[in-house]
Amino acid sequence: MSFSLLLISTIFIGFLSYYVWIWSYWIRKGVKGPRGIPFSGIMHRFQDYDYPFWRVMMDWTKEYGPIYGITEGVEKTLVVSDPEFVHEVFVTQFDNFYGRKLNPLQGDPNKNKRAHLVSTQGHRWERLRTLSSPTFSNKNLKKIMKTVDDSVAELMRHLEKGCAGGKTVDMLEYYQEFTIDIIGKIAMGQTQSLMFENPMLPKVKSIFVDGRKHAFFASAMFPFLGAMLRQIFSMFPSIQPASDIMNIIEKAVKARIDQRKTDEKLGIEVSGEPQDFIDLFLDARADVDFFEQEAKDDFGKTQITKVDKHLTFDETVGQLFVFLLAGYDTTALSLSYSSFLLATHPEVQRKCQEEVDRECSDPEVTFDHLSKLKYMDWVIKEALRFYPLASIVHNRKCMKATTVCGVEIEEGTNVQVDTWTMHKDPNIWGDDVNEFKPERWESGDEQFIQKGGYLPFGMGPRICIGMRLALMEEKMLLTQILKKYTFETTSETVIPLKLVGRSTTAPSSVNLKLRPRHSD
Numbered sequence: 001m002s003f004s005l006l007l008i009s010t011i012f013i014g015f016l017s018y019y020v021w022i023w024s025y026w027i028r029k030g031v032k033g034p035r036g037i038p039f040s041g042i043m044h045r046f047q048d049y050d051y052p053f054w055r056v057m058m059d060w061t062k063e064y065g066p067i068y069g070i071t072e073g074v075e076k077t078l079v080v081s082d083p084e085f086v087h088e089v090f091v092t093q094f095d096n097f098y099g100r101k102l103n104p105l106q107g108d109p110n111k112n113k114r115a116h117l118v119s120t121q122g123h124r125w126e127r128l129r130t131l132s133s134p135t136f137s138n139k140n141l142k143k144i145m146k147t148v149d150d151s152v153a154e155l156m157r158h159l160e161k162g163c164a165g166g167k168t169v170d171m172l173e174y175y176q177e178f179t180i181d182i183i184g185k186i187a188m189g190q191t192q193s194l195m196f197e198n199p200m201l202p203k204v205k206s207i208f209v210d211g212r213k214h215a216f217f218a219s220a221m222f223p224f225l226g227a228m229l230r231q232i233f234s235m236f237p238s239i240q241p242a243s244d245i246m247n248i249i250e251k252a253v254k255a256r257i258d259q260r261k262t263d264e265k266l267g268i269e270v271s272g273e274p275q276d277f278i279d280l281f282l283d284a285r286a287d288v289d290f291f292e293q294e295a296k297d298d299f300g301k302t303q304i305t306k307v308d309k310h311l312t313f314d315e316t317v318g319q320l321f322v323f324l325l326a327g328y329d330t331t332a333l334s335l336s337y338s339s340f341l342l343a344t345h346p347e348v349q350r351k352c353q354e355e356v357d358r359e360c361s362d363p364e365v366t367f368d369h370l371s372k373l374k375y376m377d378w379v380i381k382e383a384l385r386f387y388p389l390a391s392i393v394h395n396r397k398c399m400k401a402t403t404v405c406g407v408e409i410e411e412g413t414n415v416q417v418d419t420w421t422m423h424k425d426p427n428i429w430g431d432d433v434n435e436f437k438p439e440r441w442e443s444g445d446e447q448f449i450q451k452g453g454y455l456p457f458g459m460g461p462r463i464c465i466g467m468r469l470a471l472m473e474e475k476m477l478l479t480q481i482l483k484k485y486t487f488e489t490t491s492e493t494v495i496p497l498k499l500v501g502r503s504t505t506a507p508s509s510v511n512l513k514l515r516p517r518h519s520d
């Protein structure tokens with residue numbers, strides 16, 4: 001046998017052995033679970049758009065119980081649906097689980113200069129979170145309200161036309177136009193509503209609908225491919241909607257910086273009031289002492305070489321990009337599920353309308369009005385219990401070996417929550433778990449949230465930062481719709497909803513009729 005043949009055979013056997021070693025991780029640990037096949041693990045089972053990953057996990061949970069192990073390419077993951085375990089990982093032991101499960105295609109969270117809140121970890125995440133949190137303060141949300149209100153009015157005009165003559169409309173499409181309109185105006189420099197002609201929508205939709213399925217799959221098995229593909233995508237933005245969107249945001253941020261410089265040169269007095277998220281991020285600053293203090297702690301591996309109290313240009317672009325992705329689809333889906341459940345539960349809808357009539361009789365809806373819409377709040381919460389649409393991100397990476405509820409977890413292991421099982425667990429919710437019952441929220445959230453059994457927005461220090469904005473948008477729009485219309489199902493409504501998706505979980509459609517209330 002020639003030397004080169006021997007070398008090739010040795011490399012090949014070494015390569016195979018490496019993948020068999022990873023694949024057999026849970027077998028060696030004595031943890032039960034579906035085994036899949038070397039290289040892919042079980043990842044090929046998570047690729048079906050019509051039978052989303054969470055359905056597969058629910059099936060496995062029935063077979064293997066509340067804690068089991070899977071391998072996903074080179075990643076090892078514990079799938080859990082035990083609330084105590086989840087609470088321990090997300091809240092109590094956050095210091096050991098401060099990272100997220102990432103695909104190499106998302107870049108190295110410690111090196112990627114455009115890394116954002118969703119992907120960063122340790123000190124870098126903490127710094128971004130501190131700088132971004134004020135964006136969602138009451139003061140800033142109140143400023144954004146005017147923008148949201150304009151989009152509500154614009155959507156109502158479109159709805160009026162769309163549902164004229166008792167026509168059935170797909171509410172999902174309307175809600176997507178609504179949420180992209182708002183996020184376009186607050187995060188991308190869009191100056192006016194572009195509903196039903198927004199060039200951004202097809203680009204953003206394509207990320208959620210087809211994603212980069214094959215690229216993600218290949219990168220999870222062969223991480224070096226992730227870095228190569230990222231490079232290729234950034235060179236050819238037209239084949240990769242995410243890079244294309246990033247370029248548009250980059251131009252918007254540059255334009256704002258230039259405008260500020262020009263105003264300064266011309267001595268134009270600027271009000272100092274931020275117009276949108278771009279302004280808020282350009283002006284964001286944090287107390288330097290805070291970071292110097294934190295840098296001394298043993299929290300996170302990210303090396304801080306320079307303590308910067310401002311967001312860099314690239315961080316600003318990265319943040320705006322993630323706000324667009326995280327804020328558009330999720331909020332539109334949450335609105336769609338609530339509307340569907342209202343249409344299929346007329347008694348609940350009637351109570352919601354009574355509340356709206358009582359608390360929001362003025363044409364203008366204010367921040368204070370929204371805080372009085374308690375029943376609507378329960379409706380949205382209960383809809384998110386039924387459909388925890390963002391469950392794919394309910395995960396953490398173990399950054400320091402530890403033991404959780406008696407299970408030893410090695411550094412680098414992921415914990416993925418099987419949220420759909422937990423949200424339908426009679427031990428947590430009672431025997432009426434399958435009933436859509438907003439009243440179950442009457443005694444407050446704490447009983448469910450503290451136990452770790454409810455997490456549509458996640459849990460602990462990394463809980464969704466945009467939650468309050470999402471709820472504000474949803475309540476403002478639902479208020480105006482319910483004042484004017486009653487949702488009804490028609491022969492075109494798919495019941496039960498057909499749920500699809502690879503990242504977030506979407507209904508295939510939410511076809512409803514909007515009956516004008518003056519005809520009641």
Ligand code: HEM
Pocket residue numbers: 117118129322323324326327328330331334389390391393394395455456457458459460461462463464465466467469470
């Ligand atoms: C109904 C609407 C929404 C749902 C269901 C949702 C859900 C989630 C979930 C489950 C997480 C992960 C939390 C965790 O790991 O514990 C998350 C994180 C995040 N969300 Fe949302 N989200 C929504 C709306 C928004 C909006 C409107 C924005 C911004 C405009 C946003 C921005 C983010 C960001 C930046 C993170 C990462 C937070 C961090 O790691 O520090 N989300 N969201």
